[in-house]
Amino acid sequence: MLVEIRGLSFSRGNRAIFDNVDMDIPRGKVTAIMGPSGTGKTTLLKLIGGQLKPDAGTIRVDGQDVHRLGHNALYAFRRRMMGMLFQSGALLTDLNVYDNVAFPLREHTKLSESVIRHLVLLKLQAVGLRGARYLMPAELSGGMARRVALARAIALDPEMIMYDEPFTGQDPISMGVLVKLIHDMNHALGLTSVVVSHDVRETASISDYVYVISAGKVVEHGSPEKLHHSGSAWVKQFMDGLPDGPVPFHYPANGLIDDLMQSEQGK
């Protein structure tokens, strides 16, 4: 296992985001973490990356408890182990595509500019954007920005890449490109991928293992096939995208007739 999460609890204010969660992320596979919006999927990635500290429990990445590392050790560990693709791409807006991908190489290595150029062009070639290297982030579409961010995330050849909602808001073609890229990168580079998403079909199509989380707990986990045949009505509703089920269509409220009768009072 590359990532082992044990007894993880985390809360924001009075709201518990995770309550005693256990999870294992296998090495060299694509693991999906799915769940409705607002269940703390992004928070989980930030906890794994050491950007947030859990209230209780441990997160071990490659055998190392990330929250026991000091500031410098954590940064060195991230440099060696992790890449992360943010939902927005998180490209540096004052640098063009080329310089964005070159950024981690320039910051962390003493490679000459000619070597950096080769590496950047190869990484951009892998995501199909070598020709867009002089564009500024503002000139890129959302899908292109994520592809550049992916090229940047693999620039230092990390062991693991975490994808935060990579498919959200993408047109079908961009979505297809991203699905293919995540799948191909994982297999070509021998990476471990963690994909956080609620795009069930796309995510399930490339995942080896899926965790479904809701209300601070792991509701179900297993292969995508297993989840599609899950006995849980909640999981079935989520995986099939049904409008009504254990998660009701209506937000809890008084009866409609009662509400309508009260409407004259202006409430």
Add this chain to the structure above:
Amino acid sequence: MMRDKLQSLGRHTLDIFARIGRGAEFLIHTLYVLPAILLRPALVIRQLYYVGVQTLVIIVVAGLFVGMVMALQSYIVLVDFGAEESISLMVALSIMRELGPVFTGLLFAGRAGSALTAEIGLMKSTEQLSGMEMMAVDPMKYVIAPRFLAGFISVPLLTAIFMSVAILGGYLVAVELLQLYDGVFWSQLQAKVDFYEDFMNGMIKSVVFGFVIVWIAVFEGFDCLPTSEGLGQATTRTVVHGSLAVLGLDFILTAIMFSA
């Protein structure tokens, strides 16, 4: 009702103290990483351009007008006493001791301080700062420290330029418009303005103002809520708190420097 108000007052007070605590912690962290940035002068020079050079126009124009107005007002008062040859002294002392540092501070907070807050806040809300952390690049070193240092260097330099231009503005009005003899203008300045007492005290003020404004500006950007509303509030706070800090500190520094 009373209890609600008390609770809200208590919560507000706690929030203020928590902010001050976070601000102090942030400052210590910034000062701690500052030496590392001296090895990366390119980052600081780039920010000096954005923070310092781009504020130059407003400083020069404002300085010119403030100097001209000061000369005109001084003439109106001094001419009744036949002391119009002291215009340069009046202009130079008020500019060097008070108006130069204070005006520069206020203009810097409005022009560069708000821009710093907005830029850092936007980097936060677009996850650029988080992205850097995950690339193992410390945003405190890469983003905050160069901006802090550039602002800190810029303010005294801009103040010195403001002072020079304002005196030049005074000269234009006194000599070119009001036909005062220019030898009198400059000799009064030379004879009565003390380098340490007047000029250096003004520069010390500008160093203090620069430190505080830049601290407020970068902290507000770093600490803002990553929403458009949060960003707007943070930018406003930079200008309001920065300006009030300049005026409050000016009183304290004046009391220390010139009361003896």
